[in-house]
Amino acid sequence: MYRYELHMHTKEGSACAVSSVEDMIKQYVKIGFSGAVVTNHFIRGNTCVSRSLPWEQLIMQYSKAYTNGRKIAEELDFDLFFGIEEGYGNGKEFLAYGFEPEFLLSRPFLRNTDLNIWAQEIHSVGGFIAYAHPFRDRDYIKNPDEVPDISIVDGIEGYNRGNRDIENEKAIRVFGNEDTIITAGSDLHSTDFDSAYGIETQHRIRSNEELVKMLLERNFRVYLGG
Secondary structure: OEEEEEEEOOOOOEOOOOOOHHHHHHHHHHOOOOEEEEOOEOOOOOEOOOOOOOHHHHHHHHOHHHHHHHHHHHHOOOEEEEEEEEEEEOOEEEEEEOOOHHHHHOOHHHHHOOHHHHHHHHHHOOOEEEEOOOOOOOOOOOOOOOOOOHHHOOEEEEEEOOOOHHHHHHHHHHHOOOOOEEEEEOOEOOOOOOOOEEEEEOOOOOOHHHHHHHHHOOOOEEEEOO
16 A cells, blocks of 8 residues: 655745655655655745745745655655645635646736636646645634535545544534545644554555546545554
């Protein structure tokens, strides 16, 4: 079996992260993971990238974790993918995968747009979008119990390692009986971990296309740290 992390932060892109992409990769390799998606906070979240930068510079800066991490990932035979975690209002966020930084680079209008446009653009390039920790209850999140519109996205992150159990349980209770793709992710920000959430697959994932296909076809099972 191969294990993949779908929600990882690094200090190159997220203001709340403390570890570098290199150190995060090494720790995931140490605990037996085969790969991860770098999902740093984008410009409507807790990013450490200056939002005042011209778009091209902003994307280049934001993508550093991924571009810098690819070399070490290759050396360690670790599959590294690019993704984002972005806010869409009232403290709520989504995760998206299945594309390279060039997707963002060619779409400066994404600086100020809504969730519907994000979803349309992500789907236009064959990407995957899911609500991150949909019922997380924190001071900065307005209406944490609001049920998001599942028709806009492909799935939800039903199991988030940073959530309280009650928050994950609500996500599974609300969406578990629907035809909804449910994933798991750790939401880790440092190397201070010896287990992680994610997904397990029977086949190794080598490309963005394979990652999205595997998620959409549900050819995985959630992994909650053993």
